[in-house]
Amino acid sequence: MLKAAGMLGAEMSTTRVLLALLLTSAGLRRSSQEEIAEQQDSSLITSLLETYSAVQMPNNGSMPLRVSILISVSNVMDVDILQYTISSVLMLNQSWYDYRLRWNETQYPHHSITVPLETVWTPSFSIREAHTVETKDLSPKVKLHSSGWVQHILGLRVDSNCNFELFRYPEDDTDCQLTFSSLLDTELAFEVSYVNEIENVKHEYLVTTLDARTSHGPGPPSFSLTLHLQHTPSKTVLSLIVPSFAVLIADVFGFMLPILGNERISYKVTLLLGYLVFHSSLVNGLPGSSSCNPLLIHLFLSILTLLFISMIETIFVTRIASEDLPSWMSRILWTHYTPGNQNTGDDGKRIEAEEDRVTEPRSAQEMEQRRQKLAAGLDRGFTIVYVSFLLLFYAGFAGTWFLMECHTEARPRPRPGF
Structure with missing residues (x-):
């Protein structure tokens, strides 16, 4: 009986050793794969950005570069009718095509990667009615796709002027407008859509409708976002x-x-x-x-x-x-x-x-x-x-x-x- 117990203990020890060896091998294999992936990422980023100029706008031939923008309005707060100002929180989901940032997935098996914002070209805007603009992302990134499409999500808090129509206060309603203009990059064409994500709970001013339009007239390329505010008079x-x-x-x-x-x-x-x-x-x-x-x-x-x-x-x-x-x-x-x-x-x-x-x-x-x-x-x-x-x-x-x-x-x- 003692002999059988000893044999059983030897078998258990052998099993533990085999499991330890397998786990160590798997960990080494995983570390090796992660190192290879990091090397490929580093090699891909180096090949894309080695000769890339972040200050040069992508060339789209004789046509303007099309930038698609989805505007998500998540909150409107601090409506001050005495100072004629409002504060709004926006999310701009921008995407455009940059032929210089595409790659072959067979050589670099990645569908998409992220790089720091300052390493690639992005559209620049000025907001005509704003007096304070704050970005919500402390370490902004840009997502690159293998097809050459670039995606950048920009979170903003905008304190802006609004021309309130207060003749019938407190049953007033006002259209507050934010006009985005590209003063530096004039060869742009915007395609704008919007999403209203505001939850009108316990707000004195309610955002009833949104509207976004692009400007096709003379002057720099621009688009505008209109927020229709309605006062609850109770x-x-x-x-x-x-x-x-x-x-x-x-x-x-x-x-x-x-x-x-x-x-x-x-x-x-x-x-x-x-x-x-x-x-x-x-x-x-x-x-x-x-x-x-x-x-x-x-x-x-x-x-x-x-x-x-x-x-x-x-x-x-x-x-x-x-x-x-x-x-x-x-x-x-x-x-x-x-x-x-x-x-x-x-x-x-x-x-x-x-x-x-x-x-x-x-x-x-x-x-x-x-x-x-x-x-x-x-x-x-x-x-x-x-x-x-x-x-x-x-x-x-x-x-x-x-x-x-x-x-x-x-x-x-x-x-x-x-």
């Missing part, structure tokens, strides 16, 4: 418009407060001062334009003006109904509302003088009643005129909102390329 309506109309409705209901006393005056002054502070923040949060200011600016200014007029009217009628009137106002009211003021001649003056002491308390009481009646009539008439003007004004404002058009002129600015 936040602005709830934070700006609803509070403004709530203040105006509260002002209208303030006419139900009594004229006598200080309740109405305090109420109106509080509304005006509160909205005045609110109005300053509203104006600072809205953009301005040389020709097409947002209609909301005029709406907020009209509400502020109406609150001011309402407060002035309240002060006026309250002063009329009170006892401490100015002398000139008392004289006017006494002339028009005192019963004995229609007597003429000496008889009338004598009768009036004789009855002054008797009728003075009664005249003061009647004067107070007449002041209050006059103030109530003026207040009622002003309320009717005020509410009627509100209805007419906002009906006209709604018509202006839906019928009037206003478009600002574009302000393109040349920017450095990348």
Whole structure:
């Protein structure tokens, strides 16, 4: 039995040795194959780039070099209507034919290889509307195919100017354009397509459509990408418009407060001062334009003006109904509302003088009643005129909102390329 156990242990040791030898042989064979592949890659790259000039554009005879570009828009963020800027993240998948970079796969068994960006020629662009352009790849590569096709994927973050159409803010929609021009390589022809990869989640401005076009007119070869932005008005309506109309409705209901006393005056002054502070923040949060200011600016200014007029009217009628009137106002009211003021001649003056002491308390009481009646009539008439003007004004404002058009002129600015 001990002899059998010893034989079994010897066989297991022999098996382990054989497995170790096989693994070592496979590892050596794999290392040898990797070295051969690296040598072939190095030899292929050397043969392609030994006499290659990265500053010389591929020659396509009498025809311009065609560059196919697939634009993928992955995000639009930092939409700033006060500075008229947006930030967009793009991916440009470019491909073109370069006869100098093709090879025979029988000699070099590789369908494609990658080389550093600076070793081969690539198209250069400048974005007319951009003020900052950042590349997203820290070590960019270019993919070479054996047929001579070259592929380069360029990731960009572009901070650019956008001419927002804010006349109907917050229900505004705007076309923001990015114009790519090749100022150095003029013998190019672009074939452009696009893909919208934006997920419009929790964005105040939504990208509804994209459009890409190439320019065939005079000048350097170029193509443009247009992003149609649509504003979601929920936040602005709830934070700006609803509070403004709530203040105006509260002002209208303030006419139900009594004229006598200080309740109405305090109420109106509080509304005006509160909205005045609110109005300053509203104006600072809205953009301005040389020709097409947002209609909301005029709406907020009209509400502020109406609150001011309402407060002035309240002060006026309250002063009329009170006892401490100015002398000139008392004289006017006494002339028009005192019963004995229609007597003429000496008889009338004598009768009036004789009855002054008797009728003075009664005249003061009647004067107070007449002041209050006059103030109530003026207040009622002003309320009717005020509410009627509100209805007419906002009906006209709604018509202006839906019928009037206003478009600002574009302000393109040349920017450095990348």
